[in-house]
Amino acid sequence: MRIALLSLLFFGFALFPVSQGITIPLRTPAPEEVLSFLAGMGLPPEFKAALSEALTLAFSTGRATTTVTLLLLQDLTAIPAEKAERGLEIIRYAISQGFIVDTGLSGSSMMNEVRKLLALGRSWEEIEYVLSLRLNFLLATRSTLARYGLIQLGKIGPDVPLAPSDRFVLEVAWAVGDFVLWEGGNPGDPRILSFVRERLNRLCGIGVLPAEASKFAATLTPEILQEIVRLVFQPERR
């Protein structure tokens, strides 16, 4: 009987983790925990207050997740405060413009991109440059798609509930950004259209984007995408 009891104890203990396969050792902190960590960082108080307000709205509307945000803030304690503030200001501004800055543990996001570049051992100056370009891609994509009538711009802000077009803007901006930043493409490169369409179609295929986005992708033209790239590097034209 003793053996049976021990066997059952072991079996029960082992049952849960084994049935899960390998689990991601990340937890989901409460928003208060993230904000408390931010409050303890060596950043100017007025900036912390502004970022705290933006993050609170981002958590509640789905524009950021507490998991990745806390990890990012923890990363930034290792760099000088003024550099961390510059990077975080880009993210805060993106939130204030109503953009999604963190999709959690999948897909395109400014926060996870910073974590990736840190894992690659890139300097903070490089990371900050990429962040500012990503913000420009988001702004340029939204204004261009609206100008061509592909999305309708309503009220913009961090407290506005997310619409399907918000994710679409993010994915178009990310695909164009990947093409220019990492594929070495330029605005005149004819491959940009197939690159972006393939990305969007694949995201439709796995359910990240709604099925309508596939039809939407078909309406994209090289001119629209080239206009986005031009606006990124000539923001005064936005």
Add this chain to the structure above:
Amino acid sequence: MRWDEVDELIRAAVAKDVEEGQKRLCGLEERVIRELARRPVRRSFWERVREFLSRPAPRWALVGALAALLLGFALGRLTAPTPIPQWNPNLFVIAAPGAKSVAIVGDFSAWQPLPLSDPDGDGIWSAIIPLPPGRYEYAFLVDGKWVGQDPLAHEYLRTFGEYVSVRYIGGERADRSS
């Protein structure tokens, strides 16, 4: 032969059989009891379960076993990392013979290393990671060195000169031919 003579012969034969049968029947009851005692009584599974449960001591043992099972499950749940919801398992595998440690970093771990294992020591390191639908960028770290081109990836990106693998998980179109 007359009928009364036949009748006599039959009676004599029957009397003889009865006499011999009586010899065989002598002690039959004791023999049957001994035989029954020697053979185990065959009972059905449920009869045995009912009998087991009807005893006071085993009943407490069963309660204890169930309590142990629940305690074990609770401990397992408490000590396991926060699980993501049940999704399809995804195999990540890399050949790294002679490597001392292999890990994977990616969007799914917020770029924190997750260790791969090589239990049989054949140099094939692997991990099964359940993931929700999404587009995931990732790379392997072989003894700390970045290895960004996974043959099982759907596509690659080059970030600051380093390759990053990409998998689309969750849909029928997320295969290499798409």
